[in-house]
Amino acid sequence: MLQILHNPRCGKSRACLAFVTESKQEFEIINYIEKPLSAKDLKNLLKKLNLKPIELVRQKESIWIENYKGKSLTDSDILNALAKHPILIERPIVIDGDKATIGRDIDKLKDFI
Known part of the structure; x- marks a missing residue:
């Protein structure tokens, strides 16, 4: 299951969360703030x-x-x-097991998940 280090006040973080939601991946939101x-x-x-x-x-x-x-x-x-x-902390961060990426760039995020 993916984990997303999320700041709800950040537009890039909200966009990442929307993308992961649309991808139908299971995920957990961690409000690191x-x-x-x-x-x-x-x-x-x-x-x-x-x-x-x-x-x-x-x-x-x-x-x-x-x-x-x-x-x-x-x-x-x-x-x-x-x-x-x-x-x-740079945001958002998407974690998948022993790897992670900063999810600001949706194209990069697509490749990650």
Whole structure:
């Protein structure tokens, strides 16, 4: 069963959810804003995405700009920032077992599922 890390306030996340719903795939919605992922969960997610922590950050968010931009951060620092401020996580993320993708591009999502 697919899992979708979803932010209901995000248009791209809503579009991804609509696409997956139309695909008739079984899925579970995880509102990661209300139930933030731990740094450990994020580390596991990054392995599935095959990304580095900084690649998961929405670097134009004001929280990032005001608190983290331009600082020398370790991967652990970035994971802790993402856990503390889940709004910084790129979205939506679709997880299928041991693989995952950021579902902003519907064509890429089609290939994934």
